[in-house]
Structures are given as structure tokens and as C-alpha cells.
Amino acid sequence: MGATESVSGRRWRDGMEYGIVADMVSEAKQPVKRDIQAVIILLATQCLIYLGEIPDPIHNRKRVQLSGAKLYLDLLEVLRSKTRGNLTPVEDDFLAGILANVKAVYKKHSGN
16 A cells, blocks of 8 residues: 555545545435436445445445446446436536546556
8 A cells, every 4th residue: 555645635645536436425425416426426336335445334344346346337437438428517527537536446456
């Protein structure tokens, strides 16, 4: 694991912002809107559970299961592909940011 440093109040590890996806997901614990961002958060949350970044709500423990994480990462990729050109700029940026960060976390755990 690399060194963690704080820059402008944000946490960075090995040059990558650390915990941004978990922060985005935790911000979403407010009343859920029924929109594309809710779908993105749903998929990202499941992926992060399988990556051991968020405790499994059933067993209340963290565990890594890469095959489950890959499924939800692939679903986020499909969502990006199928919605290209149909999202607002805010929605597109949200999906791109979540996807980039989830991919980085997956890479950290899988080595790929």
C-alpha cells in the first residue's frame, strides 16, 4: 500500500484520490431519486461491496470477491455504452467519474 497524503482536504494515495467513490456513495444516503444517478450509485455500491471497500450489509464485514466486482463493473460499462449521447453533461460526468474510480479500485485489488 502506498503513502497517503492530504492535499486540499482530500486524501491521495499514489497520486490517485482515495475514497472518492465511497464518498460519492455515502453522500447518496439521502432520499433516493429515481434517476440515472441512482442506477449508477446502485451498481457502483455493489461493485465496492465485492471489492471489500464497503462492508457486506448482510454479514457486516468486508470481503473481496473479484468475479462479483467484475460483473458490476461490466454493467457500469454497458450503461455508459448504451447511454452515450443521451445523458446530460452532469450525468455523463457523474458516470465517467464513478466508472474511473471504480476501475482504479478494481485494478488495485486485481492487479490488472
